[in-house]
Amino acid sequence: MDNNRSELNQIVLLLAIECVAKLMRDKKKRRRVWVRDWISRREDFGASSCLLKEMRQEDPDGYRNHLRMLTEKFDELLGKIVDKITKNDTHMRNAIPATTKLEITLRFLATGDSFVSLEALYRVGKSTI
Template sequence: MELNEAVSLWLAYRRWKRQRRRENRMYLVHPILHDRMTHSMFETLYPKLRQHEKKSFNYFRMSVKSFDDLLLLIGEDLLPRANYVPREDVVSPEQKLVITLRYLATGCYFADLHYAYRLGKSTVIDIVQKTVYVIWNKLKDKYSNERTFDRRVDGNCKRIRKIYTFS
């Protein structure tokens, strides 16, 4: 079997599997996720955490002021595109940051965040990936120093050469 035939068969199998999975879905949106606007951690716990600095720091590993500063810095980049039709159930930049910081602070499973914040698992994964990307792009120039990194790498290379006498 040639490579082209193998790739074609594999793509056809993936397409068939994806269609079969869609046909077997019972719900468009699962009933547990329907009450996100009233029962999610963002709606119930987050407002209370903002009132208590120590608990908020324990939950996010960040002060409320730092959270607000970070949100101010990256919030605009987390908004939906300009051509997006506004809806009331769109995930806000604040909620995206809350989910991402909780993931970074605890390293919990995406499934845990999926149930806690009443969002789809793939949505949570997408939110965390995009938010971390935005945070990195906004803060890398301010907090990442290439010269320090280069010196560290050069020092490590010299130590390795000295130990193993490569040169």
């Protein structure tokens, strides 16, 4: 009788181990993408890295109109807050630069653009904004 119970306990234990192993395998398969492909190209095509750099150099009035701030004032404001809003890069993804964060904030305050619009322009997820 004890022998049968011992064998039954071993079978139950093996089944439990197999179930846990299967759950762990399934969980690994369901990984989510951290950054969507088009957002990951922010450094190449985002407004901060393309449009605003060009406007800053070639069209200061357009830059001022876009952010409602002169380039000198933008640099001054960024210098005051850069330490507070800068994050570290991780092995999973690069942090959003402080410049981009400030540009998004100023654009939102200046125009009231929707997060979806800002997401497309700056290539930053709307939940991140």
